[in-house]
Amino acid sequence: LLTVAEQSPGLVAPLIWGTDNRARVIGITGAPGAGKSTLTAALIDRFRADGRRVGVVAVDPSSPITGGAMLGDRIRMARHTLDVGVFVRSLANRGHPGGLSIAVPLTVRGLELAGFDIVLVETVGVGQVEVEIAGNADLVVVVINPGWGDGIQANKAGILEIADVFVVNKADRPGIQETIAELRGSQTLASAMAPPRWTEAPIVATVATESLGLEELMLALASRFDALHGRPQDAARHRSHQAIRQLETVLRSRVEALRSGGDGAAQLAELATQVAARRLDPWSAADELLRSLT
Ligand SMILES: Nc1nc2c(ncn2[C@@H]2O[C@H](COP(=O)(O)OP(=O)(O)OP(=O)(O)O)[C@@H](O)[C@H]2O)c(=O)[nH]1
Ligand SMILES: [Mg+2]
Numbered sequence: 402l403l404t405v406a407e408q409s410p411g412l413v414a415p416l417i418w419g420t421d422n423r424a425r426v427i428g429i430t431g432a433p434g435a436g437k438s439t440l441t442a443a444l445i446d447r448f449r450a451d452g453r454r455v456g457v458v459a460v461d462p463s464s465p466i467t468g469g470a471m472l473g474d475r476i477r478m479a480r481h482t483l484d485v486g487v488f489v490r491s492l493a494n495r496g497h498p499g500g501l502s503i504a505v506p507l508t509v510r511g512l513e514l515a516g517f518d519i520v521l522v523e524t525v526g527v528g529q530v531e532v533e534i535a536g537n538a539d540l541v542v543v544v545i546n547p548g549w550g551d552g553i554q555a556n557k558a559g560i561l562e563i564a565d566v567f568v569v570n571k572a573d574r575p576g577i578q579e580t581i582a583e584l585r586g587s588q589t590l591a592s593a594m595a596p597p598r599w600t601e602a603p604i605v606a607t608v609a610t611e612s613l614g615l616e617e618l619m620l621a622l623a624s625r626f627d628a629l630h631g632r633p634q635d636a637a638r639h640r641s642h643q644a645i646r647q648l649e650t651v652l653r654s655r656v657e658a659l660r661s662g663g664d665g666a667a668q669l670a671e672l673a674t675q676v677a678a679r680r681l682d683p684w685s686a687a688d689e690l691l692r693s694l695t
Contacts, residue, residue: 424456424513425626428535430526430560431544436570437523439609440544444521445481447615453519456512457489458505460524460534488512502650505534526560533650536563537643540625542618543602544568545584547576556587564599565629566621572606572614581606601628655694665694 427444429437441457448455481487490512492504505522512520522538524531535541543564569580581604592600603621607614630636659669672690675681 424509424517424520425540426509426520426522426538427622428522428524428538428541428563429544430524430531430535430541430563431568431570432546433525433527435544435546436607436609437525437544440542440568440570440607441521441523442481443607443609443612443615444618445487446612447619448519449481449484449486454486454517455488456509456515456517456520457487458508458512458520458522459489459491460501460505460522460531461491461493488515488517502530502533503647503654506537506647529559532559532563533646535560537646539630539639540565540622542566542568542622544570545580546571547574547580561587562597562599564602565625566618567602567604568614568618569604569606570609573608573611577606598629659690665690668693 429441429444431437438459441459445455445457481489490508492501492508509520509522522534524535526532526535526543541563543560543566545567547569567584569577569584584604588600588602591597603625605614605618605621607618630639655664659665669690672681672686676683676686
């Protein structure tokens, strides 16, 4: 079902969208090698210990940097392969006609329907799409490492501002206090005016390889979830923002399909001829095209 959903979203989406069981979706993002997969595996253990069923979507943006990452992820999560309460799905950029930004929410939905209470979405925070995917989760964990300027690098990549919880992983390495102080500094600076959401994000130090700091992380996740989604009106607002972003994504992919010769491409060419000849204005042409796509 997941495969069909990812390959032909239009076919399956109407069937799987309409029920209302929900999972808590946690995005885990950060620079390549920050320890996202190790942390994910440690979180799986913790959630399993609480009796939760955990789905994992590991997004591989198919970039040269992370070319071999999925194999590593598979091996790292291998200890969960015999557990029916854990399901790991890897998604790569290639092979998804509508792009990852559509395939991921569909896969998450499929996992929700299959009864997973928690869905962890690991993405490398390198590109706009990956940042957007992570930003669509209920909670976003941004993983950085100790070392001068790592926080600044994360800031440049635009991932600081999607954080609900910061994890400074590899706390067994030097520079941990400086990195935490640097992060706090950025938060204080940004909260001077209208404080954006990430300035409230707690900072948790972890050593993912040894599951150190995991209890603090679990507490931070629970309290953040309550603060952000605890009241029904907040949860509703979050869902509607999510829905708008998903709609925009689907619309964008429809437009891209038009350009690359998909449904309606011939009509686009025809309408363009009319616009070029000044027989039709671009607004009416666009309206006509949109109507015909339905
Ligand atoms: N010293 C130390 N090493 C760690 C820690 N957490 C992870 N590592 C190591 O860091 C390396 C990268 O870990 P991954 O979990 O693959 O990192 P990732 O962020 O998933 O990497 P990509 O998916 O390739 O972006 C591995 O060799 C881990 O063993 C930690 O807390 N301390
Ligand atoms: Mg990884």
